[in-house]
Amino acid sequence: MPGSSIKRSLGVELTRTIQESRVLLVGAGGIGCELLKNLVLTGFGEIHIIDLDTIDLSNLNRQFLFRHEHIKKPKALVAKEVAHKFQPKAKLEAYHANIMDKQFNVHWFQSFTIVFNALDNLAARRHVNHMCLAASVPLIESGTTGFNGQVQVIEKGKTECYDCNPKEVQSELFGESEDNPGVFDTSENAGNEHEIAELQREKKDLKEIRESMGSDDFSYKVFDKVFRKDIERLSGMKDMWKERNPPNALSWDQLTEQSSPLDSKTIVKVDQRPWSQPEAFIMFKESLDLLSKRFQALQETKASEDPEPVLEFDKDDEDTLDFVTATAILRSAIFDIEPKSKFDTKQMAGNIIPAIATTNAMTAGLCVLQAFKVLQGALSNAMVFLEKSGARAINTEPLNPPKGDCTVCSAATGYVVVDTKRATLNNIVEDVLQSELGYGEEISILKDSALMYDPDFEENLSKKLPELGFTNGASIIVVDEDDQDQDPRANLELFIVERTEPATGDEKPASLKDPITIARKPKTNQQPLPEDDNGPANGLVNPAKRKREGEDEDLTNGHVAKKIAGEPPSNSGGNNGVIVIDDEEGAGGKGEGAILIDD
Ligand SMILES: Nc1ncnc2c1ncn2[C@@H]1O[C@H](COP(=O)(O)OP(=O)(O)OP(=O)(O)O)[C@@H](O)[C@H]1O
Numbered sequence: 391m392p393g394s395s396i397k398r399s400l401g402v403e404l405t406r407t408i409q410e411s412r413v414l415l416v417g418a419g420g421i422g423c424e425l426l427k428n429l430v431l432t433g434f435g436e437i438h439i440i441d442l443d444t445i446d447l448s449n450l451n452r453q454f455l456f457r458h459e460h461i462k463k464p465k466a467l468v469a470k471e472v473a474h475k476f477q478p479k480a481k482l483e484a485y486h487a488n489i490m491d492k493q494f495n496v497h498w499f500q501s502f503t504i505v506f507n508a509l510d511n512l513a514a515r516r517h518v519n520h521m522c523l524a525a526s527v528p529l530i531e532s533g534t535t536g537f538n539g540q541v542q543v544i545e546k547g548k549t550e551c552y553d554c555n556p557k558e559v560q561s562e563l564f565g566e567s568e569d570n571p572g573v574f575d576t577s578e579n580a581g582n583e584h585e586i587a588e589l590q591r592e593k594k595d596l597k598e599i600r601e602s603m604g605s606d607d608f609s610y611k612v613f614d615k616v617f618r619k620d621i622e623r624l625s626g627m628k629d630m631w632k633e634r635n636p637p638n639a640l641s642w643d644q645l646t647e648q649s650s651p652l653d654s655k656t657i658v659k660v661d662q663r664p665w666s667q668p669e670a671f672i673m674f675k676e677s678l679d680l681l682s683k684r685f686q687a688l689q690e691t692k693a694s695e696d697p698e699p700v701l702e703f704d705k706d707d708e709d710t711l712d713f714v715t716a717t718a719i720l721r722s723a724i725f726d727i728e729p730k731s732k733f734d735t736k737q738m739a740g741n742i743i744p745a746i747a748t749t750n751a752m753t754a755g756l757c758v759l760q761a762f763k764v765l766q767g768a769l770s771n772a773m774v775f776l777e778k779s780g781a782r783a784i785n786t787e788p789l790n791p792p793k794g795d796c797t798v799c800s801a802a803t804g805y806v807v808v809d810t811k812r813a814t815l816n817n818i819v820e821d822v823l824q825s826e827l828g829y830g831e832e833i834s835i836l837k838d839s840a841l842m843y844d845p846d847f848e849e850n851l852s853k854k855l856p857e858l859g860f861t862n863g864a865s866i867i868v869v870d871e872d873d874q875d876q877d878p879r880a881n882l883e884l885f886i887v888e889r890t891e892p893a894t895g896d897e898k899p900a901s902l903k904d905p906i907t908i909a910r911k912p913k914t915n916q917q918p919l920p921e922d923d924n925g926p927a928n929g930l931v932n933p934a935k936r937k938r939e940g941e942d943e944d945l946t947n948g949h950v951a952k953k954i955a956g957e958p959p960s961n962s963g964g965n966n967g968v969i970v971i972d973d974e975e976g977a978g979g980k981g982e983g984a985i986l987i988d989d
């Protein structure tokens with residue numbers, strides 16, 4: 391659209407604001423390519439594009455900035471080059487890099503007016519969410535699955551953040567946390583002793599089986615528990631089977647006999663028809679054996695302070711796919727369910743949903759419309775109506791305020807100006823936290839999830855900040871541990887701003903850049919962790935729980951490691967859409983109607 395038509399549609403003021411904006415686009419894939427084209431044609435003044443990947447043949451059907459001759463070239467660079475041709479005046483900058491790299495620190499994020507996420511994974515989405523909150527830059531988060539798409543505006547203090555709602559995480563095949571029988575809090579469960587005893591026994595059984603991993607009878611033990619013992623117990627509950635057929639336990643001996651002429655090398659290639667029970671039995675044993683060996687190798691090579699290894703299901707990992715296909719078929723036989731082929735299992739368990747180019751295009755369009763609202767500071771204004779005869783394809787939901795108990799967006803952010811040549815951790819603790827901010831003695835300081843200081847661990851106090859990794863842009867996490875205080879403060883994340891102007895000699899080695907207010911810690915429903923046996927494996931907050939809920943271990947809920955731990959900060963992702971394009975009844979909870987964008 392030529393400049394004059396944009397001005398006529400959007401008005402002089404918004405057009406100028408758009409021209410003056412400097413935006414960041416994270417991801418140049420399906421949504422990213424569409425979005426970059428939109429941003430360039432809408433006249434955004436300066437656009438930075440980042441993507442870590444190179445172009446693949448399979449991208450070409452929908453990532454239309456890319457052509458055959460671009461295969462293997464960096465997405466970000468090609469996207470920039472091609473988009474530049476649409477609008478030679480546009481100022482574009484490309485990075486072939488991971489957005490989670492340290493160079494893209496909070497100061498860099500602060501240089502943007504708006505950030506657009508066009509990503510495909512939780513970790514990167516959570517990371518950008520965190521950085522945008524810290525930098526107080528509005529984030530437009532988007533995603534699509536098949537015909538469904540979603541756009542969510544995230545603004546610190548005004549809206550929910552990406553982490554306000556827990557996200558689904560990958561399922562674990564090996565490495566679950568059965569070996570922590572202390573997780574049941576018996577005091578809360580008076581009257582349920584019998585069930586608790588059952589659960590404890592179950593955990594013990596599973597633990598014993600796991601401990602036999604690597605021995606000759608490991609697959610027998612797993613089989614016997616899952617496909618015989620548990621099933622016999624279940625079918626013994628007569629009340630459950632009044633109106634349905636009870637499940638049939640499987641027999642190891644019988645399947646061993648039936649499968650004796652079969653060979654896994656042939657079966658593994660059969661992916662279009664369901665395996666027979668004896669075939670599945672062979673593949674169950676084979677894949678379990680391969681995965682066990684892999685798991686044990688991981689256990690042997692891990693450093694003692696590393697967390698227990700976990701094997702995750704991945705549709706493209708043959709062994710995990712064979713394992714899931716085989717166990718699903720054996721289970722189907724038990725419960726009289728129609729068995730599925732390896733190919734079907736890959737689709738179902740791998741959650742493969744084809745990417746639809748038009749969904750990406752519409753979603754990218756909606757991202758720009760949302761950006762207009764952000765630029766106008768009018769998040770709640772109705773703005774655009776699209777019409778499509780027939781079904782109502784676009785719905786909206788009101789923006790929710792931040793969830794009070796979200797540890798990610800309720801954390802306070804501050805900046806501390808530091809003379810890195812002089813400042814020690816003690817300057818942070820005494821001059822900044824205690825004198826300037828009024829913290830008491832009971833505080834802990836973390837870097838990512840590693841403990842750097844608490845009243846029982848003072849070794850680092852005399853060290854210079856850069857020695858501890860606290861360089862320009864890095865963050866210091868402060869946790870108020872005051873037990874006496876009924877209402878401790880929310881976690882504080884203090885970003886280091888390296889002093890650049892020459893020192894006059896009078897200034898303190900470290901001082902707050904601006905005054906900050908720190909709210910009280912959000913009340914969560916989380917049970918305190920048992921301080922038992924192994925304790926949190928790597929000194930972090932109950933890692934099993936964290937994985938299940940996709941929690942961010944950066945800003946833990948106040949429980950701090952009692953030893954120095956080093957683990958990269960994990961981040962991840964949501965579904966709290968503002969605009970929902972929804973082709974079917976149900977997913978968005980809305981029915982039929984016209985296309986409508988209205989909030
Ligand atoms: N941490 C990251 N830093 C930079 N770019 C990232 C990061 N994580 C993912 N991306 C990029 O985000 C884009 C997401 O695009 P999309 O969902 O279309 O995925 P794709 O990999 O291109 O396609 P598909 O997964 O459907 O085969 C990809 O180009 C990917 O390289």
Ligand SMILES: [Zn+2]
Nearest residue numbers: 551554796799
């Ligand atoms: Zn939040």
